Amino acid sequence: MQRDPEMWEEPNRFEPERFEVTLEEKEGVKFIPFGMGRRACPGSTMGMRAIMLAMAGLIQCFEWERTGQEMVDMTPVVSMSMVKAQPLEAFCKPYGSMANLFSQL
Numbered sequence: 001m002q003r004d005p006e007m008w009e010e011p012n013r014f015e016p017e018r019f020e021v022t023l024e025e026k027e028g029v030k031f032i033p034f035g036m037g038r039r040a041c042p043g044s045t046m047g048m049r050a051i052m053l054a055m056a057g058l059i060q061c062f063e064w065e066r067t068g069q070e071m072v073d074m075t076p077v078v079s080m081s082m083v084k085a086q087p088l089e090a091f092c093k094p095y096g097s098m099a100n101l102f103s104q105l
């Protein structure tokens with residue numbers, strides 16, 4: 001459903017802003033990674049915050065680069081969750097100020 005062309009414009013394009021729409025807004029209920037109704041995930045808020053914190057930390061602390069000239073292959077495998085067909089390989093190095101911090105850990 002999250003990649004249904006009848007629900008989303010260019011569903012295969014990486015555009016996370018599309019999920020900023022809340023349930024109250026006119027887009028309606030199109031983003032339901034936590035299920036709905038009585039059995040919906042009770043940990044949804046914690047899940048969203050944990051992922052946001054983890055992603056923000058990775059982006060804020062490290063400089064990321066591809067391993068070669070080719071673009072990262074985003075082809076997914078059809079499964080219960082969205083898994084990349086090719087595992088992500090990337091170089092990361094801590095930003096200058098972070099390197100000092102990490103060396104003290």
Ligand code: HEM
Nearest residue numbers: 033034035036037038039040041042043044046047048051
């Ligand atoms: C990104 C993180 C998470 C995702 C994508 C996720 C997704 C889901 C989904 C799809 C369901 C099934 C809903 C349904 O049956 O309609 C579920 C159920 C559940 N989740 Fe999560 N979840 C996440 C994080 C968490 C966390 C952090 C907790 C607890 C701290 C949690 C606790 C539960 C529990 C207890 C259920 C069963 C609810 C029931 O059957 O009544 N989840 N989750």
